[in-house]
Amino acid sequence: MVQQQRAVRTRQALIRSAAEAFERHGYVLAKLADISARAGVSVGALHFHFENKAAVASSVETAAALRLRRAAWNAQRPGMNAVQRLTATSYALADQLRRDVVSRAGLKLSGEPAREGSLDLRQEWQAFVEKVVAEASDENLLVERVEQRDMADLIVAATTGFELLSRRDPDGLSPSLLTNFWRFMLPRVPQT
């Protein structure tokens, strides 16, 4: 039992250490020896948990997906309208990315061309935005001349840009930047 707990802790440490390596060096250049050393274990111990670098990356991505989906889920409150769900989710995801290197590295890995069969977390965000904008339209929250598709495209592009730019400027995902963004967008919907 103690041994099993230690295995779980080692695995968690390896996922975190891998996330740090992927964030700093990118998937292609990250080294398994470096990942295991920073987790305080041998390369052999790493291979007990993961077959190869692709398997490590896949675990980082899966962990990131779980955490980002949980953050999005926790942001939903009863009685919110679609616009409130959208803005609250954006703050929750930005906060999760700001605080957690595994979430950041997993999102960066997602859709990385050098990897195969990855999840597509950006596609998931795009689908969510499109759904909520459509719901906002059903709930008569959008002013009439706004095209749903245009609004969803712009939200996805701008938030993708925020995330990309935050890789070199940690303020790129600050709540105030998001607030300014929603202040620009929200005149397009009746103020809530």
Place this chain on the structure above:
Amino acid sequence: MVQQQRAVRTRQALIRSAAEAFERHGYVLAKLADISARAGVSVGALHFHFENKAAVASSVETAAALRLRRAAWNAQRPGMNAVQRLTATSYALADQLRRDVVSRAGLKLSGEPAREGSLDLRQEWQAFVEKVVAEASDENLLVERVEQRDMADLIVAATTGFELLSRRDPDGLSPSLLTNFWRFMLPRVPQT
């Protein structure tokens, strides 16, 4: 003389072939043997022009910078106000990126963490946007409650997002997407 012209043509072919390889595989995974083969020359001929992969990438980036700056320059017309300069430049850059693989690859290479001493074309775009938004303010083209800094940040984030998303969807830099974007932004300035 003929020999010199041939050398120039070979160099151009290598830069284009390198841009295709960098776009498809990324800087780290692109192979010099592949780049020379696609340009129809030997690896030895490539090394006559470029010392190593870093030198090839640097030439692609420099060529992209020249072409993007020229496209931006050509978009300026006498009598344009600051807002018109901003939108016209955005269309010209999107068109240049859509049509030219060297421009796309150079922009993607710019600021790539695995390279040292690269130009920073994104920083150049950000500086341009900040300057033109400040000019728009001086020319009294902005409505009063818009913060210059917020507007510049949003424009940079959204256009960065468009460029990133266009890597998997070629429509990501279409004029209609940009038009929709400016339609969202421009109510913030008196219609021109």
